[in-house]
Amino acid sequence: MDDTLVNGTKTTKELEKVVIRFAGDSGDGMQLTGSQFSFTSALWGNDLATFPDFPAEIRAPQGTVEGVSGFQVQIGKIDIYTPGDQADVLVAMNPAALKSNLQFARKGGNIIIDMDAFVDRNIEKAGFKTNPLEDGTLNDYNVVEAPISSLTKAALEGLQLDNKSIMRSKNMFALGMMYWLFDRSLKETEKYIEDKFRKTPALAEGNKRALNAGYHYAETIEALPARYKVPPASIEKGVYRHVSGNTATAWGLMAAAEKLGKQLFLGSYPITPASDILHELSRHKNLGVITMQAEDEIAAVCSAIGASYAGQVGVTTSSGPGIALKGEAIGLAVMAEVPLVVVDVQRGGPSTGLPTKTEQADINIAVYGRNSESPAIVIAASTPSNCFEFAYRAVKLAIEHMTPVILLTDGYLANGSEPWKFPKLADLPPIKINEPQKTNGTYHPYARNPETLARAWAVPGTTGLEHRIGGLEKQDLTGNVSYDPQNHEKMVRTRAEKVARVANYIPELERIGTGDGKLLVVGWGGTYGGLLTAVKELQQANKKIDFVHFNYINPLPKNTQQIFEKYDKILVCELNMGQFASLLRSKFPGLNILSYNKIQGQPFLVTELKEVFINHLKD
Amino acid sequence: MDDTLVNGTKTTKELEKVVIRFAGDSGDGMQLTGSQFSFTSALWGNDLATFPDFPAEIRAPQGTVEGVSGFQVQIGKIDIYTPGDQADVLVAMNPAALKSNLQFARKGGNIIIDMDAFVDRNIEKAGFKTNPLEDGTLNDYNVVEAPISSLTKAALEGLQLDNKSIMRSKNMFALGMMYWLFDRSLKETEKYIEDKFRKTPALAEGNKRALNAGYHYAETIEALPARYKVPPASIEKGVYRHVSGNTATAWGLMAAAEKLGKQLFLGSYPITPASDILHELSRHKNLGVITMQAEDEIAAVCSAIGASYAGQVGVTTSSGPGIALKGEAIGLAVMAEVPLVVVDVQRGGPSTGLPTKTEQADINIAVYGRNSESPAIVIAASTPSNCFEFAYRAVKLAIEHMTPVILLTDGYLANGSEPWKFPKLADLPPIKINEPQKTNGTYHPYARNPETLARAWAVPGTTGLEHRIGGLEKQDLTGNVSYDPQNHEKMVRTRAEKVARVANYIPELERIGTGDGKLLVVGWGGTYGGLLTAVKELQQANKKIDFVHFNYINPLPKNTQQIFEKYDKILVCELNMGQFASLLRSKFPGLNILSYNKIQGQPFLVTELKEVFINHLKD
Amino acid sequence: MENTIDIPQQKLTKKDFESDQLVRWCPGCGDYSILSAMTNALPQLNIPRENVVFISGIGCAARFPYYMNTYGFHTIHGRGPAVATGVKLANPKLSVWEIQGDGDAMAIGGNHFIHALRRNIDINIILFNNEIYGLTKGQYSPTSPTGLVTKSTPYGSIERPFHAAELVIGAQGTFYARTIDTNPKLMTEIFVHAAKHMGTSLVEVLQNCVIFNDDAHAAVTARENRDDFQLHVKHGQPLLFGKENKKGIRLNGLKLEVVTLGENGITEKDILVHDAHAEDPTLHLMLARMAPPHFPMALGVIREVRAKTYDEAIAEEREKITKNAKYHSVDDLLKSGETWEIK
Amino acid sequence: MENTIDIPQQKLTKKDFESDQLVRWCPGCGDYSILSAMTNALPQLNIPRENVVFISGIGCAARFPYYMNTYGFHTIHGRGPAVATGVKLANPKLSVWEIQGDGDAMAIGGNHFIHALRRNIDINIILFNNEIYGLTKGQYSPTSPTGLVTKSTPYGSIERPFHAAELVIGAQGTFYARTIDTNPKLMTEIFVHAAKHMGTSLVEVLQNCVIFNDDAHAAVTARENRDDFQLHVKHGQPLLFGKENKKGIRLNGLKLEVVTLGENGITEKDILVHDAHAEDPTLHLMLARMAPPHFPMALGVIREVRAKTYDEAIAEEREKITKNAKYHSVDDLLKSGETWEIK
Numbered sequence A, B: 001m002d003d004t005l006v007n008g009t010k011t012t013k014e015l016e017k018v019v020i021r022f023a024g025d026s027g028d029g030m031q032l033t034g035s036q037f038s039f040t041s042a043l044w045g046n047d048l049a050t051f052p053d054f055p056a057e058i059r060a061p062q063g064t065v066e067g068v069s070g071f072q073v074q075i076g077k078i079d080i081y082t083p084g085d086q087a088d089v090l091v092a093m094n095p096a097a098l099k100s101n102l103q104f105a106r107k108g109g110n111i112i113i114d115m116d117a118f119v120d121r122n123i124e125k126a127g128f129k130t131n132p133l134e135d136g137t138l139n140d141y142n143v144v145e146a147p148i149s150s151l152t153k154a155a156l157e158g159l160q161l162d163n164k165s166i167m168r169s170k171n172m173f174a175l176g177m178m179y180w181l182f183d184r185s186l187k188e189t190e191k192y193i194e195d196k197f198r199k200t201p202a203l204a205e206g207n208k209r210a211l212n213a214g215y216h217y218a219e220t221i222e223a224l225p226a227r228y229k230v231p232p233a234s235i236e237k238g239v240y241r242h243v244s245g246n247t248a249t250a251w252g253l254m255a256a257a258e259k260l261g262k263q264l265f266l267g268s269y270p271i272t273p274a275s276d277i278l279h280e281l282s283r284h285k286n287l288g289v290i291t292m293q294a295e296d297e298i299a300a301v302c303s304a305i306g307a308s309y310a311g312q313v314g315v316t317t318s319s320g321p322g323i324a325l326k327g328e329a330i331g332l333a334v335m336a337e338v339p340l341v342v343v344d345v346q347r348g349g350p351s352t353g354l355p356t357k358t359e360q361a362d363i364n365i366a367v368y369g370r371n372s373e374s375p376a377i378v379i380a381a382s383t384p385s386n387c388f389e390f391a392y393r394a395v396k397l398a399i400e401h402m403t404p405v406i407l408l409t410d411g412y413l414a415n416g417s418e419p420w421k422f423p424k425l426a427d428l429p430p431i432k433i434n435e436p437q438k439t440n441g442t443y444h445p446y447a448r449n450p451e452t453l454a455r456a457w458a459v460p461g462t463t464g465l466e467h468r469i470g471g472l473e474k475q476d477l478t479g480n481v482s483y484d485p486q487n488h489e490k491m492v493r494t495r496a497e498k499v500a501r502v503a504n505y506i507p508e509l510e511r512i513g514t515g516d517g518k519l520l521v522v523g524w525g526g527t528y529g530g531l532l533t534a535v536k537e538l539q540q541a542n543k544k545i546d547f548v549h550f551n552y553i554n555p556l557p558k559n560t561q562q563i564f565e566k567y568d569k570i571l572v573c574e575l576n577m578g579q580f581a582s583l584l585r586s587k588f589p590g591l592n593i594l595s596y597n598k599i600q601g602q603p604f605l606v607t608e609l610k611e612v613f614i615n616h617l618k619d
Numbered sequence C, D: 001m002e003n004t005i006d007i008p009q010q011k012l013t014k015k016d017f018e019s020d021q022l023v024r025w026c027p028g029c030g031d032y033s034i035l036s037a038m039t040n041a042l043p044q045l046n047i048p049r050e051n052v053v054f055i056s057g058i059g060c061a062a063r064f065p066y067y068m069n070t071y072g073f074h075t076i077h078g079r080g081p082a083v084a085t086g087v088k089l090a091n092p093k094l095s096v097w098e099i100q101g102d103g104d105a106m107a108i109g110g111n112h113f114i115h116a117l118r119r120n121i122d123i124n125i126i127l128f129n130n131e132i133y134g135l136t137k138g139q140y141s142p143t144s145p146t147g148l149v150t151k152s153t154p155y156g157s158i159e160r161p162f163h164a165a166e167l168v169i170g171a172q173g174t175f176y177a178r179t180i181d182t183n184p185k186l187m188t189e190i191f192v193h194a195a196k197h198m199g200t201s202l203v204e205v206l207q208n209c210v211i212f213n214d215d216a217h218a219a220v221t222a223r224e225n226r227d228d229f230q231l232h233v234k235h236g237q238p239l240l241f242g243k244e245n246k247k248g249i250r251l252n253g254l255k256l257e258v259v260t261l262g263e264n265g266i267t268e269k270d271i272l273v274h275d276a277h278a279e280d281p282t283l284h285l286m287l288a289r290m291a292p293p294h295f296p297m298a299l300g301v302i303r304e305v306r307a308k309t310y311d312e313a314i315a316e317e318r319e320k321i322t323k324n325a326k327y328h329s330v331d332d333l334l335k336s337g338e339t340w341e342i343k
């Protein structure tokens, strides 16, 4: 909203989109504040996307930079694909929040601070040498110094609440201010407060009072430059809910199992940022879900293989270091040709790396990270909500093609959330099981579907299909152990071909753009929102730039070469050192495949991308 | 020797090279027979290369195909790079040995069998429907039916040996026959026998008698077509010994440690075909070697990392499935920047695959098999004896560049052996340790050598350099934990650059050929001998064909592009589905990089390669 | 309990459980008799063939599933217990057997081994303890005695071995039995017993590897040691052994001692009575620790305690949750919580 | 024994062992007092700082090395014992400390944990047992009690926990001590004791995670439970506890029981005397298994047995082999055996 939110007289201004960021101590309830603001905006009809920014430490000392928790949301009357580059409005509940979040505030934007928190001790704890409110640090911003703590205290007087509870309501005061600023109703949040504190009416009352006090305070004071209006977006009709990538992944897996009439078996070992999938699935054991928190990642994947072998939907979830441990077992599933879904919620690496930050650097391990010739299907979700679709598809591909599927998501998708027009189970594509058949009375466990080359799923408990499989090379058809050289070559090639043929069962690439541009921007996975926004904005500015985004990494969509060969420059943008670009180069020699990479544990900024693209369009 | 060993009158024929294969039951002592023949030939001055062909089962029932053990040797008056495609002379001690080894015999060649073993029961056990000596199976060969068992028995009469011991001497009878056939002295083997059976003179006598009996029998009978002479080769002067790839690897590691004045620490978990490195090193604990048979591959690599961290030479050895388990820990060494050598003796896969067979399919896992951006140096030995050199170099690179080095060998190199003019320690290149230095009194564990970018090796026990490292992203210089986005990008790029700069410290590619050919054959690792032989034979036939062989996989030699760009066709030959070709394509887009692959658990045959090359030269 | 086992249509025989694959262990290997005991035991269990699954890791022992005419999965080294756990949870009706060598179970697979025991999932683990790595041609294992010369310990092993029983019970195992490959009858009996135990049954078979560690168990198994060095324990029975059961085990403070009936006034009343069902494992550990030359080795079911199995707990939990659940399909779940409609 | 420890030039103090890094555990976390006990203990050991190494895996506990002004290596989850083993073997002069959380040690790291104990390598493992995964924000661990509600067990854990002591002793551990984060003096004492033990010392610290599993150990550690539910064991001392040491532990057959001095004619003579040095672990296991509400929990050194350490055995082996060796350099080795000269 560079051109819209300006300092000036107290009027109402209309905005296309706006980015708001809430920041405070871990205990300040910033995640809740952000979610409420988002939910209210969604009900109002905005499109939006959100992203939480958790501290790396569990609970760092209060008032320190390490303990700051943030939540960013972008709302718009236009389609919103990212939580936004920089905040137009930053709410900072204490000096530490200001210190660590100023980098995310747009110059010229608004910063609302809790003045009461800017006492010397806190300022020092946050690592400021001098008071930032006085030393010119904030010269480039419109700063609103609100005595949030003291006004909250005043508003809650007489409620018999202890000081801790009173201070915990500060966030509602700040939220109330934002509601006034963006002309939102308090109704939904009041309802939420009533629900949440049903058992402690004093707290319910206190929170509501704080909310209203904030609203009225904002209405009264002079400091707020203008009131903003972000009108409803034109959004497809339907019923919506918010969903984060991890929740969507969990639900997509459950949907696939239910569609199949099978149980979902999750074998997992906790790891950031994947653990929430385990947590979510653990809550739904009434829906045919079994979750086993295994002793380690190897047991996790092996138990999932066992469950698949025995006829249920076997899934394992992890992140980089855990994925590295699963390679040997995934290879077993490749050889034994049993379905298996491996979800890799990518995070910053290498090694333990930046566990709470996002990155896209696990293409290599997903595609190549097993001993010998061990092909796996690799797919990637690209928005928090389509994690549902790709989790569902991962199960579908694993079962229809009888082989492991690795689904890549990332910390950004996992924790980010957006409104989602959720589907009905009945509308999801069917999943077809390869049913075993006997030929002349004998069962051949390695007989194949002639089209997909998938073998059948003959599960223990089925009369008459008893057979033995394993990790040693298998004889064609019978599945017996075979050391025959020719058979080995045939089987290696068959397993490769089986995965290659998956290309016949996945959608082709969709090009966004006219096709006559000289620059093709290529992305994959979680960077979709940022790339799309940047490309669209340039397209609107009449730049010749096109865009394709990959959700299918191995095999690639069939029309890849055909689309690529039209362009002088193919610019692959990734949050890594160029892994997908390298893979594309190895598959399409002779094309001019360039890379734009960022390895900072952070998503791309739209502004950053636009600059890069404009430079590429120049020469 | 297609043109040389012919049936005919009993004269002496001179041969350039000849391939002999010994095959018998596991208990028949074929490995010993082969080694003795090889040793004697080496002393005589031949160049040679050998390869054992062990059964997959530990001890399959006697007389079955599964229990057959083989040993192949090629000897020549010219340079010999492989054990040969097909045997000119096959010695088959029983029907099972014939059954499983006939495929390795050249049509028109000689087959010497122990007639006594061809009784119905054995013929049936071997899986023959009818007697192969009678049913025409051997029509294309010159078959020598020798009553080896009974003649051995006769020769040993009166020696008070039990039947088992007598039958165990059969192999010496066969060896005696071969010594006559190739005009070799019995002296060395007699000496060997005396040494071996020093404590059981009757056995010594028995074995010598059998040896001589075989020699004289061959001299007498008519069946042997001719006597062959393979004159000494012109071999570089010096002292030689035989060495297998696994032994050479073990010794190379030891040599490096001794050169450094450090201990060699091996953390390993047994796995075929890598275990022999562990076995060999376990024997030399007097030379500063510590071997720890760990509880699993993860403990193996982690203990090696611990040893490296603490200032010794930390090494771990394994094969595919074990390498898959080590990825996470190798990533730790990448991040912590400690030296580490990982030896991967490649075998047939995927999964457990073909554990006793060779393959070259671990480039992918070596280069790409870790989560996130986790670069490692990858090198590959190319002959049994140069496993010594590359093991030594692996240690040198790991320590000089402070990062993990993965050394790829394979089952073929590991078990194959050849004469080796072994070096003196004094002549090996020095290994330079990065010594830690303090700057103004403080020690910066992540300060770097400006040329290599390697950090220093500050080992526990050193006063004043106490510091903490770990798998979380490190702050530049200090090595403290850092979540800073810019620092992360810098460190990821620095680790990549450090490995890339290794290219400045490795030899350039050597082209074999004139450079004006239109076809460049490219190989890497253990296929060197076969590729070189095939290319040389075609070059001698005036074909325009050149050859480069890679021992350095990551980074690639600096002159790769320069050599490659001269050719219309670059044909990468590998025992996998094209992993190195794919890597080269990703690095050198725009070149015409083709693949020739074989995935049969077997090395290339020279004849096979020549045919492929000729076809490529045609179009 | 949904863990009820179907009864086969017709009585199965030993033959029914033998697969068509050539058995490829070394001639004389102890594995043969274990295989035979298993094909003897299974028909006694009255479980249809299709409901029997053999899972294994890698090793000589781990080839076992190929030789059984049931479902079988030869997985990867050491991970059998984890795969078996997935199989059992996916289909609790199955009778799941997990075959491990000592290396497979206690070297690379140690973690899965102890965790299966801790969770008490209802599978049967048969541990072929030959105190050596067979398949990889003779390296020492975590159960090899100190001093053993092997390929990787040319000067003798310097490590202290695990004792399976102590590790099993230390990991909260509910069933531990010990048997020997030279006693087919005892093996068969114990396999049947193990199958009937609800929870993780751990059967240690002292198995002879003729090639790489011949006679490792001879102090117990050799014909001449049978009487004096084997004590066949039975729940509720006095701990007697020796020729004509003349010797017995007596408790002395916190120690066991070997006594002879009739000597020094000792009668059967002085002899300790085996209580396999005691929750407290003190006695079980004491018995399991007995070994030649000063004690006989205890064979038979040493510990057998009923505790809720992991699969039972999962079933119970599901039942309880389902009863109270507010939604019964993914469709319902998606609609639950905060939703809004754009019209 | 080359395992002699250098003595530092000057007496070191607590401060000398504190690094300059900001300690980042949650306010109130039990880890702080463990850290403080460690910086108290180390100066008492008279080891130069540069010879002290802290190794850890991943977890809240595993951040420990950053806070020690010694050498430190924060490795990967569960693998600390393996890395520490490599460190100790590479340089036996080092005093190696390995810090693990319960998940790190007994979930993912279970195998390395039991094998370090089995080998008896001379390192000191400090196990921070908070019965929860702290760093990953609150999932149950293998030591969490059945029923615990956590992020991954919203309906309560259905698993049976490991008991560290039983696993340690089942894995042939030679040293097991238990202490609590609320008793700095006892911790310091035990750390010093552990350091002096030759072999793998395992110290279990009952540690409180204020955020995800607050008061998990309150039945033992709470001020009001101190007297009745803590029994401080000491080798050679009677097992007395309670206010004024009026209560004690008596042996009854194979069971322990709590008795009160002076009641029913009970005197100190009836009370069991602790023998930490007994090879046979029966008593140690019985003591370690005691827990509220029926028993006090045993704190202190429960087992301490001298057995050859892995590092000692390696040194001895090397010495023996070197004495008999025919060659003393790689050059000699290459020349040994069958060689020939081409002239």
Ligand SMILES: Cc1ncc(C[n+]2csc(CCOP(=O)(O)OP(=O)(O)O)c2C)c(N)n1
Residues within 6 Å of the ligand: B269, B270, B271, B272, B297, B321, B322, B325, B352, C058, C059, C060, C061, C062, C076, C077, C100, C101, C102, C103, C104, C105, C128, C130, C132, C133, C134, C135, C136, C141
């Ligand atoms: C990951 C991995 N590491 C190592 C091996 C090699 N390996 C196969 S079986 C085995 C040990 C066999 O010993 P044990 O489990 O005791 O079984 P046994 O052969 O004695 O029956 C080893 C080390 C492997 N197959 N996979």
Ligand SMILES: Cc1ncc(C[n+]2csc(CCOP(=O)(O)OP(=O)(O)O)c2C)c(N)n1
Residues within 6 Å of the ligand: A269, A270, A271, A272, A297, A321, A322, A325, A352, D058, D059, D060, D061, D062, D076, D077, D100, D101, D102, D103, D104, D105, D128, D130, D132, D133, D134, D135, D136, D141
């Ligand atoms: C391979 C791998 N898997 C999982 C994780 C995630 N992880 C980090 S610490 C931890 C468990 C922490 O629990 P504990 O060891 O008890 O230590 P605490 O935090 O309680 O001190 C987990 C699951 C990881 N870092 N690496």
Ligand code: SF4
Residues within 6 Å of the ligand: B058, B059, C024, C025, C026, C028, C029, C030, C031, C060, C061, C130, C134, C135, C208, C209, C210, C211, C212
């Ligand atoms: S090597 Fe040993 S355990 Fe393996 S099959 Fe042979 S005798 Fe049996």
Ligand code: SF4
Residues within 6 Å of the ligand: A058, A059, D024, D025, D026, D028, D029, D030, D031, D060, D061, D130, D134, D135, D208, D209, D210, D211, D212
């Ligand atoms: S989460 Fe628990 S264990 Fe971790 S630092 Fe916080 S209080 Fe301590």
Ligand SMILES: [Mg+2]
Residues within 6 Å of the ligand: C059, C101, C102, C103, C128, C129, C130, C131, C132, C133, C134, C141
């Ligand atoms: Mg074994």
Ligand SMILES: [Mg+2]
Residues within 6 Å of the ligand: D059, D101, D102, D103, D128, D129, D130, D131, D132, D133, D134, D141
């Ligand atoms: Mg914990």
